[in-house]
Amino acid sequence: MAPVAMKSPFAKLLLAALGSAESILAESTRDVEEQTQRLSGLFTSLTEKSSEQTERLSELFAQITTVDHDGQSFDLVTLPRILQESLQEVTERILVLSKQGVGLIYSLDEILEEIEEVASCIGEIEAINRQTRLLSLNAQIEAGRAGAAGVGFQVVSMEMQSLSRRIDALSEKMRGSVGKVTASIRDVIGSIRSEYQELSEIGAMDLSSQIDAKEQLEVLLNALVARNSEIQKELGNSTDASRIMAEEIHDVVMAMQFQDRMKQRTEAVIGAFDQIVSFMGELDDLAMDQDACEALTTAILGSITLSDVRREFQRSLSGSEAEESEDSDDMSNIELF
């Protein structure tokens, strides 16, 4: 600001007031600029943090829905399905064993029936053999009665008796074998029965527990799927909210850049004040020089580039409206932001 020469008290007062107003305006402009920049920075950081938060939520969700085991990652939703498949496999194996066990018993029963048939045949053979032995004994007696003529017949009957003894020994052996086979088969059937008894004791036979487990797994699976879809929905909502917030904050930051327009206006006012102060400093007193005042008006209006500020000054200084064609300069200044 130009130094003030000797002036009337009013001129001094006016100059001092203009000087104070100029410096307060300049300081306010700086404050507003600083605070606006700080607010912009805070809003930008808020947007970034909100995005980070949503990202973290997504990561957390991904972590809580999976479990790691043996270097493999399992989705919690698939776990009940894996358990159901295992349960199904175990149940199928129990059924195969059950079917084979019953089938085996039926087959062994059939073999036992056949063996009983064989035993009854042996009984028949023994009865026939007893009859044969009796016949050979009778033949021997009859051959003795016949004397020399029956000698040959006696030899034959002796051979028959010997054969009958061999048949007896053979049927005795067969009866022993049949007894052993029958005992073995009965043992096998007995052990299958006791195996079933054991299975029954550990609850594998009654499939109620498997039915309960299957139903509970289904409930668990449905609950997990529903919870996951609920969380996904909430995450989607949260992401949408973050995006909308970021857009709104961006709009706020953009709106705050119009602070620059206020700065420019203030600077224009300060410039005008500066010229008035210089003008008054160069004059001895508040001369009523019309030409000098008009030149100052032109100089002031010429130094203002913002059209709305210039219009206001022109209205008060020369009593006329500014030309609209000069508006483009300040619009381009704003559009820079």
Added chain:
Amino acid sequence: MDYKIEQGGDALKVYISGVLTFDDHERFKSVVKAISASASATAEIDLTETKMIDSAGIGMLLLANDRAKKAGKEVRLTGASGHVLKVIQLSKVDEIIPVAS
């Protein structure tokens, strides 16, 4: 287990009542034999009155089905409900033997 066998129309009808467990395997053998020896091409095992069935019971049904197939016949299950139907579904027997409601 108690059973009743009837010749109904073009199918042999077997009605099983009570519980069908391993203890019934000897009695069930008559059912298996009756199905295999039947003149009908189809045997219908009615489980309406069957209250409970264990894995051996299911095994016996599968065995009856196997032996019937070997004899060129078909087995169908009918009337299963409650626990019996759940066991049939759990064991996926319905994928092997046709089940009619």
